Amino acid sequence: MDETTQALQELVESSSEVFYRVSTEQGLMHGRVVFVSRRAETLTGYPCGEFATHPSLWASLIHPDDLSLVMATTMQMAESGQPVTREYRLKDRDGNFRWMEDRVTPDLD
Secondary structure (H helix, E strand, O other), X not given: OOHHHHHHHHHHHHOOOOOEEEEOOOOHHHOEEEEEOOHHHHHHOOOHHHHHHOOOHHHHHEOHHXXXXXXXXXXXXXXXXXXXXXXXXXXXXXXXXEEEEEEEOOOOO
8 A cells, every 4th residue: 555545544544524435336325335434333333344245224224204305315416416415313223313414425437
């Protein structure tokens, strides 16, 4: 790993934010997690590897009352190709909900 890559990895892993990358070949809400930072485990209680092995895990943790808005905002991003901000409640492993805000930026091929 070169110095720049290592520095970026250290920055991501030390951040209080969750960084993630999803491949949407299987659809927007069922994307394959390519990368998720360790902060996701701190927030949810689920090991990072579970997000990769269970593609619908993140979506299944979204509060049912917020899911349709998250899906609509995600579709808006896909159609416009522009970043969006989503706010929703996410359930942790103990069953508690916390408010999340994420900024989703499409990486168009």
